[in-house]
Amino acid sequence: MRVRLLSLVVVVSIGGVASAQDSSQTPPKPATSPRPARPPAAARETVSATLNGKMVAIDYGRPGLNGRKVDELVAKLNPDRVWRAGANEVTTLKTDTDLLIGGKKVPSGKYSVYVYAPATGDWALILNTDPGVPLKTIFPAAPPERADHLWPILDGYAKIADKEVVRVPMKSVPAKEPMDRFLISLEPAKNGASAMTLTWGDRAWTVPVKDAGVAR
Numbered sequence: 001m002r003v004r005l006l007s008l009v010v011v012v013s014i015g016g017v018a019s020a021q022d023s024s025q026t027p028p029k030p031a032t033s034p035r036p037a038r039p040p041a042a043a044r045e046t047v048s049a050t051l052n053g054k055m056v057a058i059d060y061g062r063p064g065l066n067g068r069k070v071d072e073l074v075a076k077l078n079p080d081r082v083w084r085a086g087a088n089e090v091t092t093l094k095t096d097t098d099l100l101i102g103g104k105k106v107p108s109g110k111y112s113v114y115v116y117a118p119a120t121g122d123w124a125l126i127l128n129t130d131p132g133v134p135l136k137t138i139f140p141a142a143p144p145e146r147a148d149h150l151w152p153i154l155d156g157y158a159k160i161a162d163k164e165v166v167r168v169p170m171k172s173v174p175a176k177e178p179m180d181r182f183l184i185s186l187e188p189a190k191n192g193a194s195a196m197t198l199t200w201g202d203r204a205w206t207v208p209v210k211d212a213g214v215a216r
Helices: 002-025 070-074 157-163
Strands: 043-051 054-062 092-095 099-101 104-106 109-116 124-128 164-169 171-186 193-211
Touching: 043 171, 043 193, 054 171, 054 193, 070 193, 104 164, 124 193, 157 164
Parallel strands: none
Antiparallel strands: 043 054, 054 092, 092 109, 099 104, 099 193, 109 124, 124 164, 171 193
16 A cells, blocks of 8 residues: 555656646747837928918928937938928928018918028028929829828929029027927017028027018
8 A cells, every 4th residue: 555655656746847847848938029119200280470460381291300410311412402391291381471581582372492401501491383293293102192292302403493482591590499300480470570490400590581561
């Protein structure tokens, strides 16, 4: 009886060790590593100012630096150094009154907005009457709801240079607040005068905007 009992204990003990070994040999599940975060899509924003009862509005996309430097990005521009002044759909300025922007006359209407960003020196604001091109012409697989949205000229500003209305130097100023996302602002108007400021990173550029009727 004692021999049979001892044999049973030995079997149970061996069985327990075997179970432990089987358990230890089961490969652990690999730790789940989080996917790297994708940069957020460029936000769309409209800013406006009222000059003596007349509206001036700018609609644009806001690309982010996402750890990059402004100079690093503009260095990749085409040789003409003209930038779309935003992201995705064409940046536009619409005014219900004639303007003086940096002292240059801009008739009432709607314009596409670009920026001349030289390697050195001040940037310049460009207004052009070309409305842009439908997304489907540069991206045939565009979703139907966006296929006809207008995009800026990306393959050489020379194609629309003859439609340029003004090219106005902007003054480089310290940024009021560093902006990871590109920002266009219009100051609240006073006596028919405002100012447009472009801010990106810790840099900013500004140009005065006035109601041409009052400025005369």
